[in-house]
Each structure stands twice: as C-alpha cells, then as structure tokens.
Amino acid sequence: xxxxxxxxxxxxxxxxxxxxxxxxxxxxxxxxxxxxxxxxxxxxxxxxxxxxxxxxxxxxxxxxxxxxxxxxxxxxxxxxxxxxxxxxxxxxxxxxxxxxxxxxxxxxxxxxxxxxxxxxxxxxxxxxxxxxxxxx
Numbered sequence: 001x002x003x004x005x006x007x008x009x010x011x012x013x014x015x016x017x018x019x020x021x022x023x024x025x026x027x028x029x030x031x032x033x034x035x036x037x038x039x040x041x042x043x044x045x046x047x048x049x050x051x052x053x054x055x056x057x058x059x060x061x062x063x064x065x066x067x068x069x070x071x072x073x074x075x076x077x078x079x080x081x082x083x084x085x086x087x088x089x090x091x092x093x094x095x096x097x098x099x100x101x102x103x104x105x106x107x108x109x110x111x112x113x114x115x116x117x118x119x120x121x122x123x124x125x126x127x128x129x130x131x132x133x134x135x136x
Contacts, residue, residue: 022089027121030084034114057088
C-alpha cells in the first residue's frame, strides 16, 4: 500500500498554472436591505465592490444573491434578505496599498445603507464593523 507522501504532487505544475497561487480570500457581503428591513438597490454597491476587489486581486467574482438572515437586536425581529457575496484572492502588495479604499468603501456602505453592521471575511475570519467613520 502506498503512503500519502507518495501521492503528493504540485497541482499547479501538473495543470500548467503559473507559480505563486494566491491563498488569502477577501469576501465582501453586500446587503439588500437596511437595518429595518427596507430594501434598496444593491447593484451599484456590487459594481463598486467588484471594481475595488479587482484592483486588489486582479479580478473578482460576485455570486448570485443568496438567502441571508440576521436578528435585529433592537426589535428582536428576524430580517431576511438577499445578500451578494463578492470576492477575490488577494495580491498581498495590492491589498496593503488598497486598505484605505477598502475601509472607506465598507464604512460608506454601512453609513449610506443604514446597516447595523457591515461584515467581510478575510483569511477565514469574519470581521464586523458597527461604528462607521464619518465622511472622509
């Protein structure tokens, strides 16, 4: 019986991919409703997110709206909405350079769409923004 080590291969090389696979994923959650369940047009936010993420990773993907739900802590009401997940695998140098733009986008998204919190995932961690910067 062969050991697992005998089956280790460089998948990128075997498939013919370039060296240096990106391993850190940045995902932005684009809501469709405000903190009170009032719907708004999320398309401009998705477009802006894709542009920003493409600058960070060279390209980006937005998944079709998925069912999301969260509990409004003020009313204890379950808010259901259609959330778009937009993501990229980051280029570390571009990511660091674009952190101010990323922060500005996420805080503006929270402020202008009246969110109780805005969330994003990076490197398998979920981050929550609850206090938004004033207009910069």
